[in-house]
Amino acid sequence: MTTLTRQDLNFGQVVADILCEFLEVAIHLILYVREVYPSGIFQKRKKYNVPVQMSCHPELNQYIHDTLHCVKPLIEKNDAEKVVVVIMDKEHHPVERFVFEISQPPLLSIRHPRPTPIRIPSDTLLSHVEQLLRAVILKISVCDAVLENNPPGCTFTVLVHTREAATRNMEKVQVIKDFPWIVADEQEVHMQEPRLIPLKTMTSDIVKMQLYVEERAQKAS
Amino acid sequence: MDDLYLDNIDEFVNDQNKIVTYKWLSLTLGVHVNLAKQVLHHYLDRKRNESSALLHATYLVSGKFVENGTTSHMVSVVQEDHLTVSVHVYSVQKAVLKDSGPLYSVDYDAVKENLRNCSRYSAIRCADAVPMSSTAVQQAHETAQAPPPETAHTKSGINGHSSLASKPTSKQSKGVMGMFANKNVSKNQESSQERTLEQREDAPVVETSKTKSAPKTHSMSNFFGNQATKKPDKSIKEEAAQMSSSVDEKPSSPVPKAETPVKEELPKGAVVEKDSSKSKRLDHSDSEEKNTSQKKQRRRIKKPQSDSSDDEVIPDSPPQLQEPRGPSPSLVKESFAFSHSDERSDCKRRKRRRVLKSRTFLDDEGCIVTEKGYESESYSETEDDFKASKPSQKNPDPPKPSTGKKEEEEEEEKRRKMVVAASNKSTKQASITGFFQKK
Helix, strand or coil, X not given: CCCCCCCCHHHHHXXXXXXXXXXXXXXXXXXXXXXXXXXXXXXXXXXCCEEEEEECXXXXXXXXXXXXXXXXXXXXXXXXXXXXXXXXXXXXXXXXXXXXXXXXXXXXXXXXXXXXXXXXXXXXXXXHHHHHHHHHHHHHHCHHHCCCCCCCCCEEEEEEECCHHHHHHHHHCCCCCCCCCCCCCHHHHCXXXXXXXXXXXXXXXXXXXXXEEEEECCCCC | CHHHHHHHHHHHHHHCCCCEEHHHHHHHHCCCHHHHHHHHHHHHHHHHHHCCCCCEEEEEEEEEEEECCEEEEEEEEEEHHXXXXXXXXXXXXXXXXXXXXXXXXXXXXXXXXXXXCCCCCCCCCCCCCCCCCHHHHHHHHHHHHCCCCHHHCCCCHHHHHHHHHHHHHHHHHHHHHCCCCCCHHHHHHHHHHHHHHHHHCCCCCCCCCCCECCCCCCHHXXXXXXXXCCCCCCCCCCCCHHHCCCCCCCCCCHHHHHHHHHHHHHHHCCCCCCCCCHHHHHHHHHXXXXXXXXXXXXXXXXXXXXXXXXXXXXXXXXXXXXXXXXXXXXXXXXXXXXHHHHHHHCCCCCEEEEXXXXXXXXXXXXXXXXXXXXXXXXXXXXXXXXXXXXXXXXCCCCCCCCCCHHHHHHHHHHHHHHHHHHHHHHCCCHHHHHXXXXX
């Protein structure tokens, strides 16, 4: 296993880029699979050499794009602990939460007394990561099997679990104009009687990610 | 032995919640595809009989297809609900698949690993199919790229009809996708080319179910894929056209069926190649994909490299520094250090720098005077190139025009010797000479 350090911001940027791209694909796919929006607005596209579904609706795309644009600086600094896609029913009670737990390897390698030099992710490493991300996407495609159907009229939102300092920063500095981030409500964060369904774990040299779903036991309100 | 296979499938489907396609099963278990299909069929039967199964299956259907009076051979993968004739099981999974995308994803890694011999267990054989030489591949590549507009006009009514049929659907799809700027022209050309190429072959039509490629508009839309610059893709997978059990289509009726294959093919960017073998095509396509994905990854890699290199490189000092510059001594020393290292790699360069130096000289009274002052000195890579010009001894602070370092040292030594000689004559005190030797 290669030992990589994150002394240089560029490495963090590379990882953040990869993760944000992946999250964008994953969010679109979740919206498609869980039928949050009608399937007619989705289109087949290619990512990681496999077909994925992506929406055509410009406002939806812009919303997801802006959301992840704001999340990216957090991921760069390894401040984002979890990124959660919450699907809520008409009363804004969450019915499903797709939780992406993200962790990145520590800043300095513990094994060596001196910090090892920066190694930009190699081609083989990136193609390995691509393979792992492909597997996660495949798992999302078939998560229907383990989840119950959602009630009609659902909406979605994206939450980020991060540190308090980062929260204050986000409130202070608007990364995108007119796209403010606010602290989430308690009811959006916690679910009544959740059922935990693990979907996929992914471990690589540059990032570790775990995807699981918290599902409300009784979805029909 | 059958039971073993059935147990394996059971584990894959129920425990690991996988989609088990016949192709994946054959590669994983190392058996012929027909055996894999039979095993899947048995498994499905058994589970259905036990009535405990919450399983869903997809079927591969192929046969003659009549469209506008022309017959063609068609292959598609359908959900079992839409099945009229069963041929063989394509996959078994727990979830209801909304579209055919995951079917391709499942096989991707397995086929990639067995790229050289993915047809080892396959039932499709053709004696004439041999791998193309690389030159032939390149030629095919070029011819495919060169005349995209020609293909629209080449053949007979078949093409005419198909292009007519493709136009309204392309307009429809344009309406939906009209929100994205750059897709239209190249896609239409691609699609018309696909149709003509496809209709040339009546033999088993194998089409790609590759998705549409959106052009790369800017860096943030990277996830669209880097396809726009790509040539028409020559990769082959089995078609999964009819899987779009999307809401508004009724595959049972023939008329919408006529439209749906056209509609499906348009977004998919399917290309059919004439003469190459399946494995070669896969090989070529996968290597292309790998290249593009690698290129994309390399692009990603290159960016951080260029950024870091900007930080590391100290800008070169110009080859000839102008005279009295007046920078601070520390800055001068740094530039000297850099220029010193640089000169070793470069060819001879003359550099000038101002250095704080102390000079000793004898004044009128025979006293030794030490003066400190800035001097600009010319410095080059090899010491042979020193331009000598003797410094004036009585000038406290002149800028020495070009003085070699070595010669200055020599002169200093001379002075020291003179001093030593003078001091020896007078006294035998070692302390005075010691004062000078400390330098």
